[in-house]
Amino acid sequence: MRKAIATVALSGTLPEKLEAIARAGFAAVEIFADNLEAFPGSARDVRRLTDALDLEVVLLQPLRNYVGAPAERRAEANESARRLLENMNQLGCRLLLACSATDAASSPEPAAQIEDLRRLADLAQQHGCAVAFEALAWGKYVNRLSQAWDRVRAAAHPHLGVMLDSFHVLAQGEGAREIMAIPVDKLYFIQMADAAAARRAAYQGVWSLEIFNDCYRQSAPASVAAEGFASLQWLQRQVEALD
Template identity: 70%
Template sequence: MQSYRPRGVIGHAAVEIFADDLQIFPGSARDIHRLTEALDLDVVLLQPLRDYVGATLLRRADVNENAQRMLEQMNQLGCRLLLACSRTDAATSPEPQAQMEDLGRLARLVQQHDCAVAFEALAWGTYVNRLSQAWDRVRAVNHPHLGIMLDSFHVLAQGEGALEIMAIPADKLYFIQMADAAARPYPAMPVDKWSRHHRCFPGRGTLAVTAFVVAAQQAGYQDVWSLEIFNDRYRQTAPAAVAAEGFASLWWLERHLPPRGQAGAAVCGG
């Protein structure tokens, strides 16, 4: 995922690491850290920790082990932020109290590693699929190492926007992932399929990405804009060309934002 720091840095400044890529990379997480340092890139986030929030008691040991493994990888990557997403399967607790207990447990765990965790509501989550629901749970837990992930696709696909974003204090907006999307090919297309095959760079689709960023800035967010794009065309395109297109899209986005009084954020990639 490419990342960008608006009005201040020319070129990509940071990178997210996708956990699945660590499984197929021939080296170690420390090797990736050495590579990113040589390229003058910060590793700003490791993602995603799946299935933790709402896990059944039978799965508790497995999800704790996975979280510990990812935190160890973060230490090797020199990374301090973990993304945890809502569950999407049927075997998950529907009870908000259970979900909040899991988030509190996770926040205490990442605190032990001097890290933080950003919670994301996937638009097709079983019981948590809206930003407002994610924020209700994060707010109730009220832990200094737990905040919110803003993902433009998930927020806008569910019809949420400025009202929900601006309800969140700036110090709880931990990270932004940007994606536009082509119009839904047909109304009944499942939102997860739409997300995994039809995302595109900001300005190339039909989502209100400019209004999304304006709302985040007005809420006080001043850090990295990261691109999280899933699209079959990009998978078949040379990485350098995709990176260049992604950077150009972020410059497009910045030029279409209203003026700000001061520089704020960076560019992230992956």
């Protein structure tokens, strides 16, 4: 099990977060775009930090309100995507997280959402990257894992897959059945979802912690990172016991 944690889970500056993550034993990290923007250097400077810490940047997130963006916001959405992908190239990262739209002005039409996903995946491919699409539980028109998979399947793009996040999946009452319906080669990333179902589906990728918790973000980053790593070790033992 390759273990990762998102920088958004920890307090401190980006270098402090990365150092705490590496010292806790993680081999990989998700970088939150807001943390990257707050960093005074470039994405290439962050790459030098992660290389020195022997950390792989496995995900940059999130790209918001791209899928279904109204026509008047299309140029802005494309520019946001390009900027993130260019940062990913500097970070040595190959996977971009795109969330389902929360904007009330976004398109409710599946065909428009599918076309946007295909367009985004084309752009990612041009940068040597891929896109993981996540259904937010509070998404305006796509708020279930099964809906995200329907769009990804219909887009049929080799650089497009699904993000599986425990909070959003369980909040909508979905679980093993919906997870098992997704081919393993299209299950691009897991943020601590139904571990047993994902294991049965033969998922071999990264298992990551994404924690939005104000208490954690007010605590020492080293202690939060260490507790997170210990929780993933515990989870690994539980899942392996099911084999």
